[in-house]
Amino acid sequence: MMLLGILLMPFIIQQLDFVKIKPLKGYIREEKDSFLNLNNWFSGKYQEQHEKYVQSHLKIRPFLVKLNNQIKFLIQKDISAANVVIGKQGYFYERHYIWTHFGLDFSGEDVIHKKVVHAKRVVDSLEKNGVRFLLVLAPGKAEVLPEYIPEDQIVEKRNPSNYEVYSSYFQHSGIHWIDFNSYFKRLKDTISYPLYSKGGTHWSIYGSYIAIDTIMIYMEYLLKKDLPDYQYPVYDITRKPRGTDKDIANACNLLWYHFDENLYYPYLQKKNNRQGYKPKVIIVGDSYYWTIVNNGVQKVLFDSFYFWYYFKENHSNNPKMPKEVDRIINLRKFIENQDIILFVITDGNLREFSWNFFETLEKLYRIN
Structure with a gap:
């Protein structure tokens, strides 16, 4: 029976x-x-x-799939998700970030040099028309935490990585930029909470708030304006990951998982009644910026906010705006009505720099 x-x-x-x-x-x-x-x-x-x-x-299929994955994970210490690697001490990685760290997706120095030269020409045109520009190089988990990469994924003889060569050219390009790979490497052993959760592929939510602080300071410098003050008066400390701090773990479709680490979750609030200047901002970026969007930063710190996801989708606090970037009427005029463009890209996406953004603006500004 x-x-x-x-x-x-x-x-x-x-x-x-x-x-x-x-x-x-x-x-x-x-x-x-x-x-x-x-x-x-x-x-x-x-x-x-x-x-x-x-x-x-x-x-019942989702349950059966998760049960099979759970048994495989517990017994074989293996994951069924195709692009996921289990590292040392329980750190999960997306495989292509490991490949990026070891230079396996290297674009070539000539290609990178040309792309940075073209980017600088566009940035100069934007600056002449009153739009400031800040390039934000978001960190990669494998680049910041290579010590937890499993032995069978390590490439002994490394090629140059896109991050190494791009950062070298950015450093001498005259483009304003922030290197969060370098910053997080210096920071990781001096703070109490993880910049990367074990079960997440993006910077931890705590790490994204550190990035926000750095970006806002640089924006104040570029805009020469006093931006709104904010603080983190309330926070949670928990072993239960939230949001993007469990995005890889969720993608593995397990029945349960446990990561032995304390995670820090601050809540950003306006500091006082002083308004400060709220800039009009365009963000061209990848999924790393979604962590910041989900924190609600734009509601407190920005006037108008347009997140051009991979320079395709337009996510905005203006409901009248089209959902696709290529449907925005008179794109050049629209851009020149903003204060600043943030271009946010992680090292794993440098092989696709810049999702045709700079090429499109070269045509708008008729740059030869």
């Missing part, structure tokens, strides 16, 4: 509307049902595809 109950469990759960099972995280391929005709039936293609469709739409 017990065996029969186990065999019937998927069917029973499928029929019970009140049973709710959390879906799987990450990219899940959606199987479509097969079209029934004589050819599909006699070739067996209909049965094969219909079986995949039924299996993928079983209500």
